[in-house]
Every structure is written in structure tokens, then in C-alpha cells.
Amino acid sequence: MEPLLIYAAAVLFIAFLLIKPPYSLYCAAGGWISVVLSIVVDFPHYIIVENNFMYPLLGILGIPFLAITIPEMIKGNQLTLSLSRGAAIAFLIYIPFGFYPPLGDWLINMVTSQVAFLLDSFGFNSTRTEWNMIANNGFRVEIIMACTGIQSIAIMLGLACCAPADLRQRLTAVLLIVPTIYFLNLLRNAFVIMAYTGQWFQVFPEIASNGEYGYESFYWAHNVMAEVGALIFLVVLALALFKINPALGEFAEGIVSLYTEKVKKITGFGRGK
Numbered sequence: 001m002e003p004l005l006i007y008a009a010a011v012l013f014i015a016f017l018l019i020k021p022p023y024s025l026y027c028a029a030g031g032w033i034s035v036v037l038s039i040v041v042d043f044p045h046y047i048i049v050e051n052n053f054m055y056p057l058l059g060i061l062g063i064p065f066l067a068i069t070i071p072e073m074i075k076g077n078q079l080t081l082s083l084s085r086g087a088a089i090a091f092l093i094y095i096p097f098g099f100y101p102p103l104g105d106w107l108i109n110m111v112t113s114q115v116a117f118l119l120d121s122f123g124f125n126s127t128r129t130e131w132n133m134i135a136n137n138g139f140r141v142e143i144i145m146a147c148t149g150i151q152s153i154a155i156m157l158g159l160a161c162c163a164p165a166d167l168r169q170r171l172t173a174v175l176l177i178v179p180t181i182y183f184l185n186l187l188r189n190a191f192v193i194m195a196y197t198g199q200w201f202q203v204f205p206e207i208a209s210n211g212e213y214g215y216e217s218f219y220w221a222h223n224v225m226a227e228v229g230a231l232i233f234l235v236v237l238a239l240a241l242f243k244i245n246p247a248l249g250e251f252a253e254g255i256v257s258l259y260t261e262k263v264k265k266i267t268g269f270g271r272g273k
Helices: 002-018 023-040 043-049 054-074 078-099 101-121 150-160 167-197 215-244 246-267
Strands: 127-130 133-136 139-142
Touching: 002 023, 002 078, 023 054, 023 078, 043 054, 054 078, 054 246, 078 101, 078 150, 078 246, 101 127, 101 133, 101 167, 133 167, 139 167, 150 167, 150 215, 167 215, 215 246
Parallel strands: none
Antiparallel strands: 127 133, 133 139
């Protein structure tokens, strides 16, 4: 179900770029709904199999996001339209890798090779058992599309396109986003592999275990440390983008103000007695 929803989101967001209003607005609305549903329908997998609560949290937050974004977009709010355009551009960047297996496999293979090289450079004893698999100490880690960093690269490039910019600002943003995220993602993969196969964090099994032997180290390295670290880094990267293009910073301020005010209005928070 989840891959079909991602395909649907991609098609709908591309249609948003190609079709004239008002029909394009409904395409963008359908794209946002498909994205949130793709997370929600995978709740059992994230919680039971991966013991990962980051994506379920995003899915839950996605519900009020939809409740605010879609009506505002249908009304022609420029902030939500720009946000949707950024999402559409992110999908355009991701589609060749995510939907065309030869290109996606090439990227996975390249990342796997480079992570293996980093591990060797660090003096960590590991073996590349398959084209996308690295093993050590009886534990194996498979490199999948989500491990390549292409999603984060696409999202940040989409964000950079949410506001007007000149050619210099565009090129600077690309040169900042692509190599930085790609290299740091290689380090992230290497850290997770070393921590999991080396069993560095076998603590608090009542929180971290999913019933699989040794999973605790993967949980703490991947689901907690790497996820939180990536989130902090993306925030810092976004702030750097705002410096490069002040209009992007103004867009971000507008988005925060819009959603903050709408949440206050819905919840009644801050309303005088």
C-alpha cells in the first residue's frame, strides 16, 4: 500500500506543477494526503518491526498539517502554494532514483562501496557480503534507498526552491546541500554499522528491543542518535540556506506564523478569558 501512495503523491505533485488552477490545487491536496497516508498505513511496521516512533509521530502531526494546509491552499494562500511547489520539486529530484530501479540500485551500490571504504579507513573489520550488504561479527546491515541520503537532499533542494532566488543563490544552495548531506550520510551509515555490528549500545532492552537478538544497538544508533543528529543538522542547514537567501528565511517565518496562528485558533491556546 505504501509504495502506491508514494507513486500517487509523485504523480499528483507533478500534476500540480503542470495543470492550471483550480485543478492544480486539488492535485497538490491529493499529494499531501498521499504523503501523510503513506506514513500512517505503515504505523504497525514502524512500531512493531523497527521500534521507530519518529515516523508515527510525523504521521500524527501530519493530520493537523493537512487540516490547515489544504483549506489555505484552496483559498490561494501563497505560503502553502510555495510549500507545495517545494514538495513537487523534491519529488522531481527523488523520482529518478526512487522509481527507476537501475538508477536507484546504482546509487545504493555506490553508497555501500563508499561506506565500506570508510569502515576500512577507520580500521573497522567488516565484510561486504553482497552488493548492498555489510557484515561484521555475525550481524548484517542492508543499505537501502533510505540510507543513501537522497530523500534529505531532495527535501532540502525543494525547500530552497520555496522562495525566489537568483542564479548565484541557487547554485550556492545546491553546492551546500548536495555534498554536505551526502558525505555526512556516509558517516552516519558507518556509525550505525559500527555500533550495531560491534554491539556498542546493548542497554535498556525494555525500550529498545523488538525481540531480535542484538537489535538494541541498532535502535540506539539508528533510531535515536542518527535520527536526532540528522534532524539537528537539517535545522542548521536550513538556517544556512536562510543566510544565503533572505527571502527563504522570510518564507520560513511566514510558514511558522501561519501554522502557529491556526493551531492557536483551533485549540484556543492563548485566547483571553
